[in-house]
Amino acid sequence: MTTARRLLLILRQPPYTSVNPREAIDVALVAAAFEFEVSVLFEGRGVWQLLAGQHGAALDQPTHGDALAELPRHEVTRFYVCADALAAAGLGAEALVLPVEPLSHAAQRALVASHEVVITD
Amino acid sequence: MLFALSVHGSPASSQASMTALRFARAALAAGHGIHRVFFFHDGVETADCLAVPPSDAPGPLAGWVDLARTAGVELTVCVSAALRRGIVDADARARHGLDGTSLHPAFSSAGLGQLVEALAASDRHVSFAA
Secondary structure, X not given: OOOOOEEEEEEOOOXXXXXXXXXXXXXXXXXXXXOOEEEEEEOHHHHHHHEOOOOHHHHOOOOHHHXXXXXXXXXXXXXXXXXXXXXXXXXXXXXXXXXXXXXXHHHHHHHHHOOOEEEEO | OXXXXXXXXXXXXXXXXXXXXXXHHHXXXXXXXXXXXXXXXXXXXXXXXXXXXXXXXXOOHHHHHHHHHHHOOOEEEEHHHHHHOOOOOHHHHHHXXXXXXXXXXXXXXXXXXXXXXXXHHOOEEEEEOO
């Protein structure tokens, strides 16, 4: 049996428009419970998941940012974001629910290459 | 080579499940193995045996069922993703007091642990998003 132990979860979809971001967080939690080293990369409109001050109750949904902020308590501690996508959304690193490392496109390619398993939402 | 596949896109509104089916057939024909096909997100709708696709685009369900029966490929839907989309097996029907079932019997339902186990046990993982 091959032991692939580094997993990268790429989140590309905004919160609240579909259930995919919430379901994808469960992949991170379960993979971490199975002793994968889990990294999460936010790209495209997925960067909106990181916006601080979300209020899901207004949409009768759980607050997605709260679920993201819980991840470090479950052994998911490596968070990256596409620097261009963050800038395009007009978001600064200080306005986010998690400490994330902005990456250039070249650095994102290297990140993908350094993981045995890559899964997108 | 041993593959794990995951299908994330709806069969009704995306090509994801059909593309995954064609990939699975090609991989088996080339002598590779498929550890499991895991259906997640809207991909669980692949297993809905109450859907009625149009006759000129019959969809992937029959192909997946054939692959399970002829090649023994394991088909698993994520149970929580399936329940919220109305893909229900007999257990869930009884537990939630529902009127009927919609999960095709060629599929089993299980938790995300079965996806992660497949990732760990296979040489390659390919996901098919919408």
